[in-house]
Amino acid sequence: MTRHIGEIWVYLQTSPLLWLTLTVAVYALAAWLYGRSGSFPLLHPVLVAVVLIVALLRVTHVSYERYFEGAQFVHFLLGPATVALALPLARNLAHVRRSVVPIVVAIAAGSFVAALSGMWIAHALGADTDVVLSIAPKSVTTPVAMAISQLLGGYPSLTAALVILTGIIGAVLAAPLFAIVRVRDERARGLALGTAAHGIGTARALQESQLAGAFAGLAMGVNALLSAVVLPLLVPLLVH
Amino acid sequence: MMLGALATLLLAQLAGEVVARALGLPIPGPVLGMIFLLVAVSLRRTLLAALDPVAGTLLEHLSLLFVPAGVGVMRYGAILRAHGIALATALIVSTVLGMTVTALVLVAFERRTRIA
Numbered sequence: 001m002t003r004h005i006g007e008i009w010v011y012l013q014t015s016p017l018l019w020l021t022l023t024v025a026v027y028a029l030a031a032w033l034y035g036r037s038g039s040f041p042l043l044h045p046v047l048v049a050v051v052l053i054v055a056l057l058r059v060t061h062v063s064y065e066r067y068f069e070g071a072q073f074v075h076f077l078l079g080p081a082t083v084a085l086a087l088p089l090a091r092n093l094a095h096v097r098r099s100v101v102p103i104v105v106a107i108a109a110g111s112f113v114a115a116l117s118g119m120w121i122a123h124a125l126g127a128d129t130d131v132v133l134s135i136a137p138k139s140v141t142t143p144v145a146m147a148i149s150q151l152l153g154g155y156p157s158l159t160a161a162l163v164i165l166t167g168i169i170g171a172v173l174a175a176p177l178f179a180i181v182r183v184r185d186e187r188a189r190g191l192a193l194g195t196a197a198h199g200i201g202t203a204r205a206l207q208e209s210q211l212a213g214a215f216a217g218l219a220m221g222v223n224a225l226l227s228a229v230v231l232p233l234l235v236p237l238l239v240h
Numbered sequence: 241m242m243l244g245a246l247a248t249l250l251l252a253q254l255a256g257e258v259v260a261r262a263l264g265l266p267i268p269g270p271v272l273g274m275i276f277l278l279v280a281v282s283l284r285r286t287l288l289a290a291l292d293p294v295a296g297t298l299l300e301h302l303s304l305l306f307v308p309a310g311v312g313v314m315r316y317g318a319i320l321r322a323h324g325i326a327l328a329t330a331l332i333v334s335t336v337l338g339m340t341v342t343a344l345v346l347v348a349f350e351r352r353t354r355i356a
Contacts, residue, residue, distance in 0.1 A: 023304075023307055023308060024304070026307075027303075027304045027307050031303075031304075044303075045303055045304075046303050046306050046307060046310055049304075049307045049310070050307060050310035050311055050313065053307070053311050054311055054313075054314045057311070057314065058314070064311065064312055064314055064315050067308075067311060068308060068311075068312070071307070071308035071311065072308065074304060074305055074307065074308055075305065075308040075309060077298060077305050078270070078305045078306070078309075079253045079269070079270045079273075080246070080249040080250055080253055080270075080298060081298040081299060081302055081305055082253075082268075082270035082271060082273070082274055083249045083252045083253045083256070083270055083273040083274050083277050084249055084274075084277075084291070084294075084295035084298045084299055085274050085299070086252075086274045086275070086276075086277035086278040086281060087277075087281065087288060087291060087292065087295045087296075087299075088299070089274070089278055090278055090281040090282060090288060091288070093278075093282070099346075099349065099350065099353075101349075102345070102346055102349030102350065102353075103346065105345060105349070106341075106342045106343075106345035106346040106349070107342060109341050109342065109345045110338045110339065110341045110342025110343075110345070111338065111342075113334075113337050113338050113341045114334045114335060114337060114338025114339075114341075115334070115338075117330075117333060117334040117337045117338075118330045118331065118333075118334030118335075119330075121326070121329055121330040121333055121334065122323070122326045122327065122329075122330035125325060125326035125329060125330070126326055127323050127326040127327065127330070128323075131319075131323055131326075131327070135327075135330055135331075135334075138331065138334075139334075139335070139338055141268060141271070142309065143268040144266065144267065144268055144271075147266070157315070157316070158316055158319060160309070160312065161312065161313045161315070161316040161320070162327070162331065164306065164309050164310045164312070164313055165313060165327075165331055166331050166335055167306065168310065169331055169332055169335045170335045170339060171303075173332070173335065173336060173339075174339065177336055177339060177340065178343065181340055181343065181344065183343040183344070183347060185343075185346070185347055185350065187346065187350075188342070188343040188344075188346040188347050188350075189343060191342050191343065191346055192338075192339040192340070192342040192343040192346075193339065195338060195339070195342045196335050196338035196339040196342065197335060197339070199302070199306060200303065200306050202302065203299075203302035203303040203306070204303075206299055206300075206302060213299070217274070219342070220271075221267075221271045221274060221275070224267060224268065224271055225266070225267050225271075228266030228267065229266065
């Protein structure tokens with residue numbers, strides 16, 4: 001019997017099915033928990049799901065590469081989902097048209113502050129220069145952030161991890177932060193989440209409303225473009 | 241119809257990837273695909289309702305799609321631990337500052353226009 005279970009485990013471990021199922025099932029559990037807790041910020045489903053899955057992989061000695069063979073099917077959908085952000089944006093285009101300049105200025109200001117304060121704090125607390133450079137694009141959506149990191153001389157793969165952590169931090173802290181600084185405007189909340197916390201922030205904004213989600217998706221796109229142009233010019237002046 | 245919607249989203253993404261690469265644009269294919277789809281939907285409003293079931297489902301569970309990449313953070317356990325305090329402080333403070341500045345700048349602009 002034990003040998004039998006061992007054989008099944010060996011089979012399952014090497015099949016993408018198990019890791020795909022695990023990803024969806026653990027996320028469903030995390031989302032249920034989040035709902036039951038009345039959207040308690042620290043129980044954000046991405047955070048809970050990631051912690052649970054990492055713990056499980058560590059305990060069972062399964063590598064990330066093996067896990068990703070199954071999880072890639074979920075990961076792939078990020079592309080079409082990003083494209084789909086055009087719909088909330090199309091529905092709320094009138095709101096965007098009315099304030100193009102404020103929107104671009106707000107995104108640029110937030111993007112600049114997020115990148116520079118992150119680099120400065122890491123540097124002040126003793127992080128090495130290549131780690132500081134890897135932090136610069138951490139608010140930008142992953143593919144662009146990795147490309148910027150490469151140009152700056154950071155570690156693109158470390159940047160990818162920092163991008164995800166930044167997104168989770170933004171999504172977790174958004175509600176308490178907006179309460180403290182008294183921002184009730186859904187456009188401002190969405191724009192802030194998309195600028196500082198890219199797609200994970202956008203997912204969080206979509207939970208509030210279509211309007212917040214539209215502004216978040218827009219901010220994510222504009223910030224990617226701005227950062228890709230500005231950071232490679234600006235950062236070398238500051239660091240060297 | 242569902243199939244058509246999925247094909248449209250993939251087509252927009254594909255177009256975005258091709259154009260971004262061909263022109264060497266510093267913008268990811270899916271983001272460019274989002275802009276293409278925005279233009280298409282603006283020209284043809286009926287697309288909106290047609291795409292809604294599939295797009296709505298994807299966006300409703302957008303958080304789920306970040307879980308595989310999130311688990312990838314486990315590969316950087318050593319470096320994240322080595323710089324733990326510096327990285328945690330930098331990420332938390334800078335994200336809070338970035339969100340606050342973005343939100344307050346937009347709110348300040350809106351307030352000024354309302355008064356003017």
